[in-house]
Amino acid sequence: MTLVEIRDYRLAFDTFDGTLHVLDGIDLALEAGQTLGIVGETGCGKSVLARSLLRLNESPPARVVSGAILFEGQDVLALPERAMRRLRGRRIAMVFQDPASYLNPLLSIGTQMEDAIRGQESAAGEAKRPRRAIRDHAAGLLASVGLAEPHRLLDSHPHQLSGGMRQRVLIAMALAGNPSVLVADEPTTALDVTVQAQVLALIAGLVKERGLALMLISHDLGVVAASCARVAVMYAGTVVEEAPTAALLANPRHPYAQGLIAAVPDIDNPAHKPRGIPGSIPNLLKPPTGCRFHPRCALATDICRSTKPALRELAPAHRVACHHATPEHPGP
Amino acid sequence: MFAYLLRRFALAGLMLFGLICLTFVIANVAPSDPAVLAAGPDAGKAQIEQARREYGLDKPLPVQFLRYVGDLARGDFGRSIATGRPVGSDLARYFPATLELCIVAMTIGLVVGISLGMLSALFKDQWLDHLTRIFAVSGIALPPFWFGLLLQLGFAVWLGWLPTSGRIGVSTDPGDPITGMLLVDALLRGDGALFWQGLSYIVLPALVLSLPCLASILRVNRSEMVEALRADYITSARAHGVSRWRLVTVHALKNAMIPTLAIIGLRWGWMMSSTVLVETVFDWPGIGLYAVSSAIAGDFKPVMGVTLIVGLNFMLVNLVVDLLYGVLDPRLRDA
Numbered sequence: 001m002t003l004v005e006i007r008d009y010r011l012a013f014d015t016f017d018g019t020l021h022v023l024d025g026i027d028l029a030l031e032a033g034q035t036l037g038i039v040g041e042t043g044c045g046k047s048v049l050a051r052s053l054l055r056l057n058e059s060p061p062a063r064v065v066s067g068a069i070l071f072e073g074q075d076v077l078a079l080p081e082r083a084m085r086r087l088r089g090r091r092i093a094m095v096f097q098d099p100a101s102y103l104n105p106l107l108s109i110g111t112q113m114e115d116a117i118r119g120q121e122s123a124a125g126e127a128k129r130p131r132r133a134i135r136d137h138a139a140g141l142l143a144s145v146g147l148a149e150p151h152r153l154l155d156s157h158p159h160q161l162s163g164g165m166r167q168r169v170l171i172a173m174a175l176a177g178n179p180s181v182l183v184a185d186e187p188t189t190a191l192d193v194t195v196q197a198q199v200l201a202l203i204a205g206l207v208k209e210r211g212l213a214l215m216l217i218s219h220d221l222g223v224v225a226a227s228c229a230r231v232a233v234m235y236a237g238t239v240v241e242e243a244p245t246a247a248l249l250a251n252p253r254h255p256y257a258q259g260l261i262a263a264v265p266d267i268d269n270p271a272h273k274p275r276g277i278p279g280s281i282p283n284l285l286k287p288p289t290g291c292r293f294h295p296r297c298a299l300a301t302d303i304c305r306s307t308k309p310a311l312r313e314l315a316p317a318h319r320v321a322c323h324h325a326t327p328e329h330p331g332p
Numbered sequence: 333m334f335a336y337l338l339r340r341f342a343l344a345g346l347m348l349f350g351l352i353c354l355t356f357v358i359a360n361v362a363p364s365d366p367a368v369l370a371a372g373p374d375a376g377k378a379q380i381e382q383a384r385r386e387y388g389l390d391k392p393l394p395v396q397f398l399r400y401v402g403d404l405a406r407g408d409f410g411r412s413i414a415t416g417r418p419v420g421s422d423l424a425r426y427f428p429a430t431l432e433l434c435i436v437a438m439t440i441g442l443v444v445g446i447s448l449g450m451l452s453a454l455f456k457d458q459w460l461d462h463l464t465r466i467f468a469v470s471g472i473a474l475p476p477f478w479f480g481l482l483l484q485l486g487f488a489v490w491l492g493w494l495p496t497s498g499r500i501g502v503s504t505d506p507g508d509p510i511t512g513m514l515l516v517d518a519l520l521r522g523d524g525a526l527f528w529q530g531l532s533y534i535v536l537p538a539l540v541l542s543l544p545c546l547a548s549i550l551r552v553n554r555s556e557m558v559e560a561l562r563a564d565y566i567t568s569a570r571a572h573g574v575s576r577w578r579l580v581t582v583h584a585l586k587n588a589m590i591p592t593l594a595i596i597g598l599r600w601g602w603m604m605s606s607t608v609l610v611e612t613v614f615d616w617p618g619i620g621l622y623a624v625s626s627a628i629a630g631d632f633k634p635v636m637g638v639t640l641i642v643g644l645n646f647m648l649v650n651l652v653v654d655l656l657y658g659v660l661d662p663r664l665r666d667a
Contacts, residue, residue: 054571089573102568106586106661116572123573157662173572
């Protein structure tokens with residue numbers, strides 16, 4: 001069953017300097033229980049896309065140009081705020097990048113969790129539960145993400161916790177409404193390497209245990225490869241390739257995806273020198289015409305400069321947006 | 333936390349000493365000769381010299397300073413040369429009136445300033461925000477004496493709703509002071525009529541006094557709220573389903589209140605000293621009016637006393653503000 005379907009979604013940011021064309025025709029789907037990774041460089045629009053699911057992009061400056069984001073068949077972009085609040089936390093939950101800044105420094109963990117639970121319950125029109133029941137609920141959530149002494153933790157403040165603990169608290173909060181989709185926006189970027197592995201294992205465990213659909217945003221191919229069955233590669237606001245993770249890593253078709261994978265250092269083969277992609281990401285105030293990657297692409301021809309390539313299914317479940325990718329000759 | 337408190341108190345003590353030095357120096361560089369005032373208008377040279385000896389004004393300045401500090405330590409602010417009354421008991425009579433005025437004005441400033449600041453942040457760059465911006469700028473720019481006269485003209489002379497000036501009607505007996513604050517005393521005695529009358533007298537001066545304070549609280553609170561509402565923790569709280577009301581009034585406001593608190597402390601000190609103008613316009617019997625009439629007469633002891641009280645009050649309020657930071661911010665409590 002398709003839980004989330006993003007159709008030709010275009011989003012722009014109106015700024016003083018002009019209009020930033022941040023997302024340009026995104027087509028993606030997330031099935032129930034599926035894990036989808038989204039990779040791309042900083043500024044390619046992956047976080048903005050993730051936030052769009054819960055309509056968290058502040059508007060203005062954000063402006064939906066076209067498209068739809070369907071959750072269980074209803075367009076979240078068209079929902080009134082009241083209905084949107086019923087989705088937040090209850091159906092789609094989100095974990096953020098830097099747990100230090102995404103937790104309120106002045107409020108105790110308990111207050112923040114209580115407010116989230118109460119907010120969800122009142123949005124759903126449920127009866128008010130006594131405070132004790134809500135605190136027990138919150139403590140149970142903290143325990144379920146592997147935090148010891150959950151009741152004591154409810155009275156502490158974010159600055160008293162380590163980075164890893166804070167991220168666990170945010171994950172526990174995201175689970176409060178028993179959602180069916182978890183959107184994780186760079187959940188490990190701000191953490192130490194050892195803690196990264198623990199948090200990823202925790203997310204993978206929860207996904208399995210609760211049958212969550214996961215959308216994991218990362219700039220780290222390794223993180224996505226370890227936790228996602230499918231992966232979509234984004235470049236300058238477009239999805240350039242989407243495939244099962246193993247297929248993409250072994251056989252990338254899009255020149256940008258090939259460049260990304262060639263840029264990863266190989267620990268087993270020190271002779272292999274990582275290669276960078278020449279050029280830099282385009283200015284989204286005036287994005288390149290046609291294929292947004294063409295100014296950096298060695299294979300670019302006239303059609304790349306004039307026409308935007310559509311996502312085409314080259315192999316089963318393997319879609320590529322490149323004029324030069326063909327089924328016979330996988331990638332140029 | 334205890335060490336922090338101790339440090340704050342030690343610092344306050346030092347500041348108090350500085351303040352005492354300053355008031356002493358200012359009083360002694362003033363161009364008038366208090367001995368001439370004390371001796372009276374028709375006094376001869378000998379009488380002036382006698383007055384000088386009587387008040388200890390013939391002693392060298394360091395000796396006078398030590399006597400001044402010693403007297404202060406015993407709670408003795410000296411005597412007014414013009415009236416002969418002890419300054420301490422004058423202050424006890426006039427200070428509660430000023431304090432009452434400032435408390436009412438600050439309450440108006442806090443309630444209106446914070447709520448309008450919050451609303452302006454929520455409706456940023458919309459008509460409400462523009463309206464409060466114009467209001468705040470004029471609130472800071474309007475001279476209080478002019479604005480006071482305008483209100484007197486409007487509400488007292490034209491509409492006749494409120495009394496023009498004073499603290500209580502001339503024929504009303506406010507009774508013996510308990511706290512010295514008329515409204516509080518009226519409440520303590522359960523005298524509703526007196527309370528309402530006191531309120532009708534205090535409204536206009538309090539409004540005038542509160543306006544600049546209200547305006548700066550509004551502006552600071554607005555910009556801090558705008559900042560807080562954009563913060564990452566607000567995005568995540570929204571994503572987790574926290575209600576909009578809690579988001580604004582607790583999650584964002586608490587963060588916005590820390591810088592706002594600093595302004596409130598400063599404004600309180602400023603208010604105490606700017607009562608001089610307001611009390612003169614509204615004939616409010618507080619320390620401002622007392623200081624002005626004494627200063628005009630060249631009577632320096634009351635001026636020193638008022639300066640000291642106003643400074644002390646400022647210090648105390650800033651101490652309280654520092655403690656409130658600790659209440660608001662758990663990171664400071666642990667530091």
